[in-house]
Amino acid sequence: MGVPPVTIDDIADAAGRIAGQAARTPLIGCPLLDDRVGGRILFKCENLQRTGSFKFRGAYNTLAAMPQDLRRRGVVAVSSGNHAQGVAEAARLFGVPATIVMPVDAPATKRRRTVRSGARIVDYDRVNEDRDKVAAQFIMRNGGTLVHPYNDPQVIAGQGTIGAEIISACTTLGLEPDAILIPCGGGGLSAGIGVAFREGMSDVAVSIVEPAGFDDYGRSLALGEIVTNSSLAGSICDALLAPSPGAIGFALNKGNLTGALTVTDDEALDAVAFAFREMRLVVEPGGAVGMAAVLAGHFDCQDRVVIVVLSGGNIDDSVLRTALERGN
Amino acid sequence: MGVPPVTIDDIADAAGRIAGQAARTPLIGCPLLDDRVGGRILFKCENLQRTGSFKFRGAYNTLAAMPQDLRRRGVVAVSSGNHAQGVAEAARLFGVPATIVMPVDAPATKRRRTVRSGARIVDYDRVNEDRDKVAAQFIMRNGGTLVHPYNDPQVIAGQGTIGAEIISACTTLGLEPDAILIPCGGGGLSAGIGVAFREGMSDVAVSIVEPAGFDDYGRSLALGEIVTNSSLAGSICDALLAPSPGAIGFALNKGNLTGALTVTDDEALDAVAFAFREMRLVVEPGGAVGMAAVLAGHFDCQDRVVIVVLSGGNIDDSVLRTALERGN
Numbered sequence: 236m237g238v239p240p241v242t243i244d245d246i247a248d249a250a251g252r253i254a255g256q257a258a259r260t261p262l263i264g265c266p267l268l269d270d271r272v273g274g275r276i277l278f279k280c281e282n283l284q285r286t287g288s289f290k291f292r293g294a295y296n297t298l299a300a301m302p303q304d305l306r307r308r309g310v311v312a313v314s315s316g317n318h319a320q321g322v323a324e325a326a327r328l329f330g331v332p333a334t335i336v337m338p339v340d341a342p343a344t345k346r347r348r349t350v351r352s353g354a355r356i357v358d359y360d361r362v363n364e365d366r367d368k369v370a371a372q373f374i375m376r377n378g379g380t381l382v383h384p385y386n387d388p389q390v391i392a393g394q395g396t397i398g399a400e401i402i403s404a405c406t407t408l409g410l411e412p413d414a415i416l417i418p419c420g421g422g423g424l425s426a427g428i429g430v431a432f433r434e435g436m437s438d439v440a441v442s443i444v445e446p447a448g449f450d451d452y453g454r455s456l457a458l459g460e461i462v463t464n465s466s467l468a469g470s471i472c473d474a475l476l477a478p479s480p481g482a483i484g485f486a487l488n489k490g491n492l493t494g495a496l497t498v499t500d501d502e503a504l505d506a507v508a509f510a511f512r513e514m515r516l517v518v519e520p521g522g523a524v525g526m527a528a529v530l531a532g533h534f535d536c537q538d539r540v541v542i543v544v545l546s547g548g549n550i551d552d553s554v555l556r557t558a559l560e561r562g563n
Numbered sequence: 564m565g566v567p568p569v570t571i572d573d574i575a576d577a578a579g580r581i582a583g584q585a586a587r588t589p590l591i592g593c594p595l596l597d598d599r600v601g602g603r604i605l606f607k608c609e610n611l612q613r614t615g616s617f618k619f620r621g622a623y624n625t626l627a628a629m630p631q632d633l634r635r636r637g638v639v640a641v642s643s644g645n646h647a648q649g650v651a652e653a654a655r656l657f658g659v660p661a662t663i664v665m666p667v668d669a670p671a672t673k674r675r676r677t678v679r680s681g682a683r684i685v686d687y688d689r690v691n692e693d694r695d696k697v698a699a700q701f702i703m704r705n706g707g708t709l710v711h712p713y714n715d716p717q718v719i720a721g722q723g724t725i726g727a728e729i730i731s732a733c734t735t736l737g738l739e740p741d742a743i744l745i746p747c748g749g750g751g752l753s754a755g756i757g758v759a760f761r762e763g764m765s766d767v768a769v770s771i772v773e774p775a776g777f778d779d780y781g782r783s784l785a786l787g788e789i790v791t792n793s794s795l796a797g798s799i800c801d802a803l804l805a806p807s808p809g810a811i812g813f814a815l816n817k818g819n820l821t822g823a824l825t826v827t828d829d830e831a832l833d834a835v836a837f838a839f840r841e842m843r844l845v846v847e848p849g850g851a852v853g854m855a856a857v858l859a860g861h862f863d864c865q866d867r868v869v870i871v872v873l874s875g876g877n878i879d880d881s882v883l884r885t886a887l888e889r890g891n
Contacts, residue, residue: 261589266613282843285594512672515610515845515876548843552887559880 238483239388243434246395246427249292252299253396256328257292258284260397262404262542265514268529274536276529277410279401282518282548286348288474289394289424289546290321290384296393297382298325306331309379313370315341317474317547318384323352334379336370342551385423386481394424398431401542405436412439413539416496416525418546419443419452421477426484428544429491439542442494442534444524446470446503453495455480456488471500471554474521474547496534498527506530507550507558520554522547566811567716571762574723574755577620580627581724584656585620586612588725590732590870593842596857602864604857605738607729610846610876614676616802617722617752617874618649618712624721625710626653634659637707641698643669645802645875646712651680662707664698670879713751714809722752726759729870733764740767741867744824744853746874747771747780749805754812756872757819767870770822770862772852774798774831781823783808784816799828799882802849802875824862826855834858835878835886848882850875 262277269275281289298306309332312322319335326333333354337346338361349356359369370381383390405412415432417425425443432439445452449472451464463479470476480488498506503520506527510518518526525543528534534541590605597603609617626634637660640650647663654661661682665674666689677684687697698709711718733740743760745753753771760767773780777800779792791807798804808816826834831848834855838846846854853871856862862869 258592261591261611263589263611264586283589283591287843511845515615517839517843517845556884 238486241388241391241395241426241430241487243430245388245392246399246431249296249392250396250399253292253295253393256295259400260284262401263514267513272529272536274539274541276536276541276543279397279542279544280516281397282516282522282545286320286324287547287549288317288321288522289397290317291324292396293390293393293423294318294321294382295325297387297389298329300389301380305380309333310382311336311370311374311379312382313366314384316345317549319349320352322382323349323354326354327352334373336366336373344551345549385421385477386483388483391423391427391484395427395431397544398428399435402431402435410540412436412542414440414442415542416528416534417443417544418475418521418524419445420475422452422480422484422488424546425492426487429488433491440493441491442496443492444496444498444528446472446475446524447497447499449476450497451479453497455485456492456495459489461485472503472521472524474519475524496528498524498531498533502527502531504558504561507555508561511559516545517548517550518545519547519550566814569716569719569723569754569758569815571758573716573720574727574759577624577720578724578727581620581623581721584623587728588612590729591842595841600857600864602867602869604864604869604871607725607870607872608844609725610844610850610873614648614652615875615877616645616649616850617725618645619652620724621718621721621751622646622649622710623653625715625717626657628717629708633708637661638710639664639698639702639707640710641694642712644673645877647673647677648680650710651677651682654682655680662701664694664701672879673877713749713805714811716811719751719755719812723755723759725872726756727763730759730763738868740764740870742768742770743870744856744862745771745872746803746849746852747773748803750780750808750812750816752874753820754815757816761819768821769819770824771820772824772826772856774800774803774852775825775827777804778825779807781825783813784820784823787817789813800831800849800852802847803852824856826852826859826861830855830859832886832889835883836889839887844873845876845878846873847875847878
């Protein structure tokens with residue numbers, strides 16, 4: 236059974252669509268870390284992206300690529316987190332209605348930000364309701380197009396613009412990266428970046444990083460078929476808890492990825508604290524797993540140039556406090 | 564009485580010396596803020612500089628410009644904060660000894676970072692000792708060159724590289740800024756940036772921002788002569804509490820600056836919280852005063868492109884907590 240491919244041309248088209256709306260986020264180094272690991276690490280700071288995560292790229296690209304009369308009828312997303320904010324902000328910019336299906340117990344800050352973008356929130360009960368059914372029912376009654384957080388070619392192409400920007404920045408700097416580490420939930424981010432690197436810098440090793448115990452993607456890659464996490468909650472990395480790889484991204488990632496790593500919650504929290512104290516960057520645990528893999532020594536950086544994607548920065552104050560207290 | 568001038572050539576020389584050691588920090592926008600103020604604001608993120616503040620630029624340039632046999636005998640700085648870290652790190656990179664004269668009650672984190680760079684700390688008692696005398700006595704006994712935090716042409720030239728980078732980035736982006744807001748303590752940062760803008764983008768309005776009650780610089784500019792703050796402590800903006808303008812910078816700033824603003828401690832803390840929540844940036848209160856002036860409406864940004872320097876990000880956890888709790 237075929238899935239739609241995503242090509243470097245799709246990524247180039249996406250880059251054109253998001254230009255001027257999404258930030259070209261900076262690549263930031265950390266000499267202290269370089270000394271520690273004996274290599275050169277550069278962080279692609281998607282925590283500094285509009286809405287605080289890479290999700291805005293895919294969401295904006297998807298809305299921009301939709302036929303106008305379809306887009307006008309509105310978009311729907313199922314998310315309590317970064318994807319919700321990305322879709323809500325993209326819809327606001329196009330002046331179209333957005334509806335976010337969100338658990339009643341979603342964090343107040345994420346709810347407030349989503350509402351601020353003008354989105355309507357439809358609550359569901361995590362325990363007694365199926366969120367996909369709630370979304371489907373809403374669309375049946377009210378119309379609108381579902382924007383999937385990762386299993387969508389335009390979403391993947393939008394995230395792929397990160398890869399294109401990294402390649403462009405490295406070329407300008409005269410840097411030849413050896414590897415890139417990418418936080419992984421449903422696999423849309425790694426799929427898009429993987430396509431960009433296979434075309435633009437094909438020698439670079441492309442690895443994903445997942446929370447320990449939620450390594451559905453790594454296990455799926457090892458088996459060559461999609462498997463599911465046994466738990467759906469229980470990691471501090473709330474941004475990375477997709478139940479299983481999306482089919483479209485998996486078809487790409489099977490050929491493009493060269494490795495899969497995991498980090499513990501404590502390692503992710505240590506990375507959050509390191510980013511805060513040593514780089515003055517606010518990163519959420521799920522966004523920091525690539526940095527965590529480097530800090531914990533799970534990835535050999537000796538004499539290598541390694542790009543690490545910091546995928547998001549929407550952290551609750553209490554989680555940041557937990558991270559900072561660990562370091563004291 | 565003449566003071567040594569600092570020219571655009573000195574800044575170009577400094578840029579060559581610090582290249583590869585100091586970060587070329589990013590210019591980062593915030594669409595949410597742009598909507599709010601009706602203009603376009605771009606933040607020059609020196610909180611993301613090596614050691615967490617712009618001070619590294621001036622310190623490194625000063626050490627790099629010193630005759631080698633002088634540098635080898637070591638450097639001395641009087642500071643409990645960002646200048647100490649900048650000088651200590653620059654000395655480490657040159658492999659020369661650094662001694663930092665620091666109050667015994669300096670924050671533990673700042674002390675730890677300074678020690679980490681290999682610097683020796685000489686304690687003094689804020690109440691009963693004059694820190695400049697302590698430094699002078701140390702140099703008389705042990706040798707070494709004092710690196711002043713702002714009243715030094717090479718320090719000013721180093722800070723001026725920020726202006727050169729902003730001009731270069733704006734030119735690349737096709738942006739013509741109308742104004743720049745610069746946090747101001749002793750005036751070294753604004754003096755360097757002012758020289759760069761007078762030469763490279765002479766139509767840009769260059770304003771400094773000080774903590775309310777510590778507006779020695781603004782009052783000195785208005786009077787045309789150097790005056791001193793009545794208090795030496797008592798603002799949350801600890802990075803900006805120099806007692807009076809440095810003579811070298813003042814001679815430059817008299818001709819180059821077009822305005823001076825002040826912000827309250829509460830306004831600075833609100834900016835710290837805004838930078839954290841909306842931009843995922845860690846900024847210290849003194850580093851955030853330019854942003855505070857914009858957020859509090861003290862500077863009209865309507866239909867203008869305004870550059871705001873975020874000069875540092877070395878904030879204590881407790882101060883950040885205070886800032887975040889205000890917003891809730």
